[in-house]
Amino acid sequence: MKICIVSDSHDNRALLATAVHDAKDKGAEAVLHCGDVVAPTTLRGLPPIGLPVHVIHGNNTGDMFAMHVVMKTFPEIIHYHGMDANIVLAGKRIFMVHYPHYARAMSLTGDYDLVCFGHDHRIEIEQVKTIDDQQCYLINPGTVGGVGKAPTYILADLEDMSFEQFAVPTDHPYIKNTDPVTPHR
Numbered sequence: 001m002k003i004c005i006v007s008d009s010h011d012n013r014a015l016l017a018t019a020v021h022d023a024k025d026k027g028a029e030a031v032l033h034c035g036d037v038v039a040p041t042t043l044r045g046l047p048p049i050g051l052p053v054h055v056i057h058g059n060n061t062g063d064m065f066a067m068h069v070v071m072k073t074f075p076e077i078i079h080y081h082g083m084d085a086n087i088v089l090a091g092k093r094i095f096m097v098h099y100p101h102y103a104r105a106m107s108l109t110g111d112y113d114l115v116c117f118g119h120d121h122r123i124e125i126e127q128v129k130t131i132d133d134q135q136c137y138l139i140n141p142g143t144v145g146g147v148g149k150a151p152t153y154i155l156a157d158l159e160d161m162s163f164e165q166f167a168v169p170t171d172h173p174y175i176k177n178t179d180p181v182t183p184h185r
Helices: 013-025 038-047 063-072 101-106
Strands: 002-006 028-033 053-055 078-080 084-089 092-097 114-116 123-129 137-139 153-157 162-167
Touching: 002 013, 013 028, 013 038, 013 092, 013 153, 028 153, 038 063, 063 078, 078 101, 101 114, 101 137, 123 153, 123 162, 137 153, 137 162
Parallel strands: 002 028, 028 053, 053 078, 092 114, 114 137
Antiparallel strands: 002 153, 084 092, 123 137, 153 162
């Protein structure tokens, strides 16, 4: 199973949807959003793509009531977990949180195969040795919203635990069919 890992969309719905479209074109079957969606309406471009989306909030929580409305409007697609998430996909134990220090601590516990986070808008792919001598992957996909850096996402293959970073393509057909997008700088 391949998954699209994103974070820090900061209201940029076109870049978020483009990243998810691109990841789906590459075989992604689910999306993990590691926080800082900000305006929940940013997620409204994802249901037509058809992939389940697991989302948490970050330090920019936005309108929590509206987040629940979006989740209830698309219950088969949008799965809102609150400040962190503990999920299982393709038999892999995954923890999502927004903050790097919290993610690093959780990656050491031995309870997870994969810990995903965001917040600092820096891509990170690291294999961590846990307290029980196992391995956990610690992943930060950067900022899909292009806040201060180029917009990026990570495509993870849970079968072989491989991770590849991608720039969000500005020539993707989805971008061409929406209003022009300029990443935040």
